[in-house]
Amino acid sequence: MANETLRVGKRIAELFPGVEIAVWDISEFFKAFQDVRRNIVFIQAEKDALKPILQAAAMDKSFKNYLFYLGERKPMTVNETWAKAKSDEIHNVAVILEGHNFIEPINLPGWPENLITLPLEYQASEIVTHALRGQLPITPEEAVNALAWLMQHKEETGTDIVVLRTYAQRNYQGWLVDYVWYQLNRGKPISTPERPSNGMVMKAENILGEKYRDNGSRVARAIAQVEELT
Amino acid sequence: MNREFQKRHDHVIETLRLLTAQAHKRGETLVFVGGSALQAALPKPLRLSIDLDIAYLGESEELVSTLKPEYAITDNGVSAIFHYYRADKNGVITKIDVTKAMPPEGAYEVRKITGNGQTFTANIATPEYLLASKLTALSIGTIGRQPDQELRFLKDVFDADALIGLGYATLRMWGFFEKVCEKENLLRGTTFTPSQVAKEAVKALLAATPLHSSTTTGASALSTFQEYLIDGRARQTTLSPAFIKTAAYLAAYARDHSKVQETTSSIEKKAASSLTREMLLETEKDLISHGADRKLARELRITAPRALVYYHWIVVPPAEE
Numbered sequence: 156m157a158n159e160t161l162r163v164g165k166r167i168a169e170l171f172p173g174v175e176i177a178v179w180d181i182s183e184f185f186k187a188f189q190d191v192r193r194n195i196v197f198i199q200a201e202k203d204a205l206k207p208i209l210q211a212a213a214m215d216k217s218f219k220n221y222l223f224y225l226g227e228r229k230p231m232t233v234n235e236t237w238a239k240a241k242s243d244e245i246h247n248v249a250v251i252l253e254g255h256n257f258i259e260p261i262n263l264p265g266w267p268e269n270l271i272t273l274p275l276e277y278q279a280s281e282i283v284t285h286a287l288r289g290q291l292p293i294t295p296e297e298a299v300n301a302l303a304w305l306m307q308h309k310e311e312t313g314t315d316i317v318v319l320r321t322y323a324q325r326n327y328q329g330w331l332v333d334y335v336w337y338q339l340n341r342g343k344p345i346s347t348p349e350r351p352s353n354g355m356v357m358k359a360e361n362i363l364g365e366k367y368r369d370n371g372s373r374v375a376r377a378i379a380q381v382e383e384l385t
Numbered sequence: 386m387n388r389e390f391q392k393r394h395d396h397v398i399e400t401l402r403l404l405t406a407q408a409h410k411r412g413e414t415l416v417f418v419g420g421s422a423l424q425a426a427l428p429k430p431l432r433l434s435i436d437l438d439i440a441y442l443g444e445s446e447e448l449v450s451t452l453k454p455e456y457a458i459t460d461n462g463v464s465a466i467f468h469y470y471r472a473d474k475n476g477v478i479t480k481i482d483v484t485k486a487m488p489p490e491g492a493y494e495v496r497k498i499t500g501n502g503q504t505f506t507a508n509i510a511t512p513e514y515l516l517a518s519k520l521t522a523l524s525i526g527t528i529g530r531q532p533d534q535e536l537r538f539l540k541d542v543f544d545a546d547a548l549i550g551l552g553y554a555t556l557r558m559w560g561f562f563e564k565v566c567e568k569e570n571l572l573r574g575t576t577f578t579p580s581q582v583a584k585e586a587v588k589a590l591l592a593a594t595p596l597h598s599s600t601t602t603g604a605s606a607l608s609t610f611q612e613y614l615i616d617g618r619a620r621q622t623t624l625s626p627a628f629i630k631t632a633a634y635l636a637a638y639a640r641d642h643s644k645v646q647e648t649t650s651s652i653e654k655k656a657a658s659s660l661t662r663e664m665l666l667e668t669e670k671d672l673i674s675h676g677a678d679r680k681l682a683r684e685l686r687i688t689a690p691r692a693l694v695y696y697h698w699i700v701v702p703p704a705e706e
Contacts, residue, residue, distance in 0.1 A: 173665035
């Protein structure tokens, strides 16, 4: 997460001590986005806090170079007119979305107690969820690309497929992760080059990885069938 | 800020200067009271006030007529308490409300007033007396305003909160509060006790807290109120703490007026302490279990956590804490 993102999170958390604020950005998997030119800060909180956060952020001088989107069905900004007039001064984009009661959120030492960030796996799934709802300045295609990129680069990024799959299931996207996993691993062994034959227990990721790939192949067949129909 | 209101605000001070000089010539006492006096009493005015309220024991008609011919004066009639005039100078209107109900002894003082590029001395009600008057005006259903006077109610809360913030909720102020209750009861032929007045004001404040859809403070009153503000914007979320805090002070008086100072200072200490999310969630939960307005509690926890502490104090009696 970029330092600037943490600054934004800390400020919002300070303004709303009674609300759990989740903050994160796309800096960790920026390469996955073809058409996104700058980092995007994501701020998530309970539904009733979204508009107050947007209003407070729009009025706060420390966010003068920010363009804020409120993640609603139709993305909007409160400071859109201002943004158009001073488009060369806008360096940052932030999106305020509904999201709370996260399982195992991360709160690091020195952070306000109500500020959290999300594991990378959660972030990718959240991007897909909100892009599909049309709430982001990111298309669903880009969001799915980012998810695939993260799964493809799981070693470098430290992505845990089991965590990703479990969280995605919570967002009704388990099938999507399975499908992408299947497409990325067609004909390949899962995770380790050889299946252990010496009686060692397979890593959970490997066992589940195979399960996900099987599920994914069924999804792929279903998709192919639909494509044939159309 | 509305430029037209700014002009009228400046005219209020100029008209006061002229009337004060005339009253002095006549050897009569004139005291500057009401919202404009309150703004003049603050270290820095917070909002525009376009009416001139004065207490004057002499003949008001004679006094106001001295503004002629520069001003065109219209007599707008009388009520039980006020004689209303309209003074028009080059199209800028000042409403002049004159009352014969003089503030009690010690409730006004001679002060320097600066405005419209001039400085002069005049009798002006003390901030304590002005706060006491504002608090009684909030008691809808007893001796306060009519329920349909939303904008005036909003201004009263805004002013009362500013004076409480400056430390004017003193014992002396509560003494004036009792005197204002007595005077208003006399004028209206009612017999409400100061405690009843305070309790009804608390109810009116909680019902009108401009947060959620069921509130009695509508968007149009809020929008008009913006025009009066000198700096910044008043939003529902920034005004709600003023409502709840004022209600907490009145609730403290209603509960036990002999301990009002200790009580309010203990509420202030609690509200000033550091607030954690866990503590605020607990407070919200406790409020709901005591039958508080669920939506108001949640919105205060989100947007005005310190006000949630005041609200908790109002709903949950300290003995039960």
